Amino acid sequence: MDILKRFWFVILVAAIFLSVIGVFVNDKYQAVFKGKRVDGKSVVFEINGQDVTADDLYSKVYKISGTSLVAEKMINDFLTKNVELTSDELSDAQDTAASYMSYYTNNSISEETVNNYYAKLGYKDLEDYAIAQAKEFKLAKAYVKERLDTYYPKFEENEKPRLVSHILIKMDDKDNPTDEEITRRDAVDTALAGGMTFAEAAEQYSEDETSRVENGSIGFQTASSSLDSGFLAEMLVLNSGETSGWTKSTYGQHLIHIDSTALADFEENDDFWTALINYWSDNDVNLTNIAVWDAIQAKSPTFASTELEQAIKDYLGITEDN
Amino acid sequence: MKKYSILLAALLMTLTGCKDARTSLSDASDVLVDLGNTKVTKGDVYESIVRQGLADTVIIEAKTLINKDIEITDAMKQEAQGKLNAAITSAGSEEAFLEKIKSYGYDDTQSYVDAEIMPDLQEHAALVAYSKDNLYPYADTYVLRKIKILQATDSDSATKAIDALKAGTSFDDVFATYNINDGFTKDAMVVSSESDINSSVLDYLADVTTPTLSSEPITDADSTSSSPSYFVVSVIATSADLFADEAAEVLADIDDVKTAYYKEKFKELNFRVYDKDVYDELLDSDEYSNYLNQ
Numbered sequence: 141m142d143i144l145k146r147f148w149f150v151i152l153v154a155a156i157f158l159s160v161i162g163v164f165v166n167d168k169y170q171a172v173f174k175g176k177r178v179d180g181k182s183v184v185f186e187i188n189g190q191d192v193t194a195d196d197l198y199s200k201v202y203k204i205s206g207t208s209l210v211a212e213k214m215i216n217d218f219l220t221k222n223v224e225l226t227s228d229e230l231s232d233a234q235d236t237a238a239s240y241m242s243y244y245t246n247n248s249i250s251e252e253t254v255n256n257y258y259a260k261l262g263y264k265d266l267e268d269y270a271i272a273q274a275k276e277f278k279l280a281k282a283y284v285k286e287r288l289d290t291y292y293p294k295f296e297e298n299e300k301p302r303l304v305s306h307i308l309i310k311m312d313d314k315d316n317p318t319d320e321e322i323t324r325r326d327a328v329d330t331a332l333a334g335g336m337t338f339a340e341a342a343e344q345y346s347e348d349e350t351s352r353v354e355n356g357s358i359g360f361q362t363a364s365s366s367l368d369s370g371f372l373a374e375m376l377v378l379n380s381g382e383t384s385g386w387t388k389s390t391y392g393q394h395l396i397h398i399d400s401t402a403l404a405d406f407e408e409n410d411d412f413w414t415a416l417i418n419y420w421s422d423n424d425v426n427l428t429n430i431a432v433w434d435a436i437q438a439k440s441p442t443f444a445s446t447e448l449e450q451a452i453k454d455y456l457g458i459t460e461d462n
Numbered sequence: 463m464k465k466y467s468i469l470l471a472a473l474l475m476t477l478t479g480c481k482d483a484r485t486s487l488s489d490a491s492d493v494l495v496d497l498g499n500t501k502v503t504k505g506d507v508y509e510s511i512v513r514q515g516l517a518d519t520v521i522i523e524a525k526t527l528i529n530k531d532i533e534i535t536d537a538m539k540q541e542a543q544g545k546l547n548a549a550i551t552s553a554g555s556e557e558a559f560l561e562k563i564k565s566y567g568y569d570d571t572q573s574y575v576d577a578e579i580m581p582d583l584q585e586h587a588a589l590v591a592y593s594k595d596n597l598y599p600y601a602d603t604y605v606l607r608k609i610k611i612l613q614a615t616d617s618d619s620a621t622k623a624i625d626a627l628k629a630g631t632s633f634d635d636v637f638a639t640y641n642i643n644d645g646f647t648k649d650a651m652v653v654s655s656e657s658d659i660n661s662s663v664l665d666y667l668a669d670v671t672t673p674t675l676s677s678e679p680i681t682d683a684d685s686t687s688s689s690p691s692y693f694v695v696s697v698i699a700t701s702a703d704l705f706a707d708e709a710a711e712v713l714a715d716i717d718d719v720k721t722a723y724y725k726e727k728f729k730e731l732n733f734r735v736y737d738k739d740v741y742d743e744l745l746d747s748d749e750y751s752n753y754l755n756q
Binding site (some may be wrong): 172173174175176180181182183184185186187188189190191192194195196197198200201202203204205206209210212213214217218221222259260261263428436439440441442443444448452 | 481482483484485486487488489492493494495496497498499500502504506507508510511513514515518519520523524527528560566567568692728732734735736737738740741
């Protein structure tokens with residue numbers, strides 16, 4: 141009683157304090173989503189008294205998509221821990237991500253939605269995905285570069301790769317140019333006949349504003365390039381150093397010049413490596429997966445079973461031939 | 463001071479223990495792939511599965527459990543065999559089919575039938591039984607009618623067909639003479655307001671409450687269609703009690719009836735979820751949120 145009389149105020153404050161904490165803890169506990177465990181296993185749901193555990197659902201889903209999930213996680217983790225990009229490569233990847241995001245937001249898909257989508261796939265966000273793609277491309281490029289003897293000849297035969305420039309004279313009706321359009325076209329012919337180089341003439345006279353600043357260059361092209369069909373057909377029959385006659389397209393008339401068909405001139409151009417990799421992908425040889433798998437082998441990977449390893453190889457398209 | 467420290471620690475432990483439940487595997491740390499400086503475990507794969515969405519799998523499994531005690535009749539076994547045969551034919555050969563289902567995780571055709579075909583048949587049987595038990599008001603809501611129908615080339619042909627029927631010619635004979643629609647047969651069929659049939663016919667049937675023959679061709683000629691259609695409809699019955707079995711079959715195929723059945727069953731069988739991420743995913747779904755009881 142003496143203690144109560146002496147410390148009544150302290151006891152009162154303590155009682156109030158403990159009550160508030162008790163209410164807070166109880167409220168928090170009520171708001172918490174409760175789990176269930178049976179025989180040491182997490183229950184995901186129950187119905188009609190039957191529990192279905194995480195282990196049960198994992199077995200079912202793994203049968204259908206387990207191999208792809210393991211393979212994708214393996215590749216993502218390998219790239220994150222073992223492949224570095226240069227600052228230029230990283231910057232390019234970030235620009236690619238920004239460009240994709242612009243496309244999405246211009247089509248009324250929010251940044252949050254886009255990033256949540258890539259988070260579901262195991263990336264932090266769209267930029268993280270673009271960086272992973274850049275790392276895969278880096279590996280694929282290095283792999284193919286060492287094996288051009290294997291992968292280039294058929295690509296060259298079927299795709300006719302080349303560096304291309306052009307001079308465009310815009311016309312409303314390519315088949316019936318106006319006098320004014322003919323005058324502009326003739327000015328090009330006169331300039332070239334007078335000794336001007338193709339590049340100089342393109343810079344001065346071409347009406348394609350994008351390529352004009354590159355001396356008429358439209359860069360690396362192949363038989364699969366998305367070009368006007370008339371332009372493409374003419375482009376493919378020319379040899380290195382040759383210039384076409386005036387070739388019609390939906391834009392007007394062009395002079396097309398082949399700057400080079402030499403492999404040595406392609407190797408600094410990422411469009412070449414992309415086209416080469418895509419060509420083989422279209423022919424059921426996934427060079428990116430093959431390159432990543434090859435890089436992973438340097439880590440002497442071990443698998444839970446030979447069946448899993450084979451399933452992953454099948455999923456990635458890894459065969460005895462590659 | 464020591465007592466206060468113990469009390470504070472106990473409170474903090476209580477608070478940190480109060481977090482939403484999320485499931486995990488009992489063998490999550492089992493390694494599937496070891497790359498030296500990184501490993502892929504079963505737990506990683508399970509996290510990927512949950513992250514990409516487990517709701518569909520949960521609901522499919524729950525529905526299978528709801529219907530698992532539906533009796534498997536000989537008729538259902540026959541139907542299952544028919545569906546299996548069709549799937550094999552579609553794959554090109556039994557070998558090709560086996561290869562395809564092995565990629566889905568099935569060892570043989572029987573395990574495929576048990577997991578993929580039979581649950582669908584059990585579900586259908588359950589829905590038919592539910593529809594029979596709830597024939598009304600569904601029959602009224604979905605305007606069930608038992609009819610015979612033909613589609614004629616034009617208004618004149620349709621009128622001639624009607625005249626022939628009025629004169630006593632059998633529907634079979636009139637159908638053989640005038641029908642141009644391969645999707646129809648001379649036999650009676652049960653239709654609902656959800657049936658895939660010309661809307662002008664559905665509008666006509668909505669106004670018919672007793673057995674009758676369409677007095678003039680039913681047409682969508684007033685619509686924007688460039689080639690109008692002409693139908694002749696003989697309404698055989700409008701009271702679903704008179705064709706209850708067929709009515710139940712038709713109702714069982716209606717999506718809203720299916721949703722209502724499962725909404726009832728998920729509640730009756732006390733469906734409960736114990737993973738916060740899965741729960742949130744179900745809550746976000748227009749269909750699945752109907753099944754939650756929490």
